[in-house]
Amino acid sequence: MRSLPTSRPWRIAFYLVALAALFLAPVYLQSSYSVRILVLVCLFGAASTGWNLIGGYANQISLGHTVFFGIGAYATVIFQGTLGLSPWLAIPTGIVLAVIVALLIGWPTFQLSGHYFALATLALLPVFHIIATYWEDLTGGSVGISVPILPSGLDTLQFDTPTPFFYIAAVLLVLVMILARWVRQSVLGLQLDAIRLNPQASTLAGVNQFRAKMKALVMSAAVVAVAGSLYGAFLQFMDPDTAFSWNTTLNLVLFAMVGGVRFWWGPALGALILIPFGEFASAQLTGNLAALGQLAYGVLLILLVLFQPRGIGGLFSIVWQKATGRKL
Amino acid sequence: MDILNHVAQSVANGLLIGSVYALISVGLTLIFGVMNIVNFAHGEFLMVGMFGAYFASTAFGLDPLWIAPLIGIAGFLLGALVERTIIEPIIKAPQSAQIIATVGLGIILANGAAAIFGNNFLSVKTPYQGETFSLFGLHFAATFVYAAAYAVVMAVLLALFLNKTRFGKAMRATAQNRGAAQLLGIDPKRMYMVAFGLGVALVTLAGSVILPYTLVYPFIGQQYVLIMFTVVVLGGLGSIRGAIIAGLVVGVIQSLSTLLLPSELQNLPVFIVFFIALVLISGGVLSRVRNASVKLKRS
């Protein structure tokens, strides 16, 4: 073995440094505005990593993951705001509901070609927007639900500064990334990779595509629902436009594409780059020009597909391979 | 009698709106049939057609119904241009790349419109907006009747093109069997460009035609996505005749549902139809029905 920084001790050292940098971030980022942005990076980074389990690993593009996110988010504000229950109970509730929706969508569409999954997931979004708007008793209708101010603490997920919440979000991100890495290197990961690369060949190799995709989708929906639940707790407010926004889906897809869908760390990297950039852009662009920021996202998506479908991770891996002679 | 009248009125309204749904969706299924690509920007192209007509109406005082054919032609050129620049390079790429690229295209179109026209609900004024026609004791808003008339005319023209012209026949053959274009000696690249252009032309024209009875805003495409997808999935992805029938079915179901449900929820039964269609297709039921009907026709 070469003594290049590809060996196990080096890799562990790198992970430790990255973890330290993440958890010490509130110390060197003094402003609470920056910490808030970092919370968003962690939550959306985790959600995008979740999307990637089915969207990237298996290449089954979901355009409806907002729904899982929104279900989680509503679960929190309904539990905390309407029912006066702990947000921690909302998380498993959100997971269960999101998984049920995922099973209902995956069951018919994964027996068919990929077109139907993408179509069905996109069609799901307006339906949940309608439900959230109309079912006022549960969701507060288009006005939404606000969580009253409660004594701060871990049990209420309300804090005087954004820093404690950042640590919760960061733990979620780390756990989700560990899950993503584990899946990547598991039996399921290899099967998903086979499906991604060549669906016909994976059938001939004896892969049960339906079951593999279902497993990935269920995990994916659960992860996104948890991120959504914490997002609801973070905003302490939810309405149909916030919960079931097309932009959420767009962001999850974009972060993964930018960072690299083949890598377990890709979506988090994408979120780390794009969220601060997006915040900066939306601060600069006001009025009609605000749309230009979103337009740039559209351009970015097309450019990525045409010229760099493997994202930044793909560029990394080329450089890495040249430098070390090994695959990333 | 009163209930019967309600139901009859509702079915008639459903047929009118359903023919428009068919017009909106037929381009999506045409593009899929010929190119095996789902154009996720189809709703945004509808919005582009609406804004095109809105602009013509407010800037030059042109009626959306008169300007619609021109909007369609402009739509064709836009579609052909988009096909050449964005779709052509990914025609053989994995499905996921095609999805992402057309989603990206939709985002560009919607936010481009938002940057130009602002994020507001807009509408046009036409002299016939309050008019109604009466027939057999039923009443119809003129705007819907005109839109439906356009849909019927376009369906006839499309049928003539696909059945009577060499290029159209080749297109139909390609939709049934990829590679047919080459066998018939037609450059597939040209066919893809025409198919995409035609698909966009139909939906932009539809956008112009529906403007007299609806509002336009940059993100309205999203609201039509569910209806479009339901129509093309129910009709069988790639089937033009299927999309037209499914358009009418969806229109009638949606219209009838307003007898029972508040109008805000009128898309809920549409989604239920969509979901049932998916389940039936995945169980192979729809294809068995289709095979059976083919056999019946033969015998």
Add this chain to the structure above:
Amino acid sequence: MSAILRVQDLSQRFGGLHALKDVSFDIIDGEILGIIGPNGAGKSTLFNAIVGVVPPISGHVWFKDEDLVGVPPHEVMAKGVAKTSQSVQVFDEMSVLDNVAVAALLKNDSIKSAREAARGELEFWGLQSFADVIAQDLTLAQRSTLELARAMMLHPAVLLVDEVMAGLNEVEVDQMLDRMMQANRERGVTLIVIEHNMRALMRISHRILALDYGAVIALGEPAEVSKNQRVVDAYLGVE
């Protein structure tokens, strides 16, 4: 001489085209059956119908007293009837080892043991030194061999081989034939081989089946089938 696979009245239809017309024949346990026929005769359609990739509209495929028609293809693979595809289908961006390991997952619960099993399979096909190479960097002959290795990793009782020798040179063809015969002899796999390369097919087949217009026109010893007038006519395109 027992039949391991029994194809009975298999029919397939695409639109107006009758691609398979009541095809029936038996495959004897342990034999190598060659399938010939002009382009469009229905050879690949037959394979796809047997394993359920494109299920037939009617008929039966009996394997160990069980009808495979209606069984999803991945389950057919698991039951012991494997297939390679007409144009080489491997996982391009995966290592050669993992290409085979995917199939090894059928009988191994962990990645580690699957990769170990895959190494053994690669050795049989002479690909062991390419284990860490990305599949798209292989030559055509190696990719074809890789697909065979992947299919054999499923430990099938019957393997359907669809034109695996297309585009290979004489030396490569001979090497592949040797390996296929070795697999047949030593591992007891029954082979059904579609091949345009008549020399190759004559060399390995115990029997040959000729298809034309979706129907069986001849079945028997290679020498007798090659003299059959209908087979000669079909190949010369006599109306």
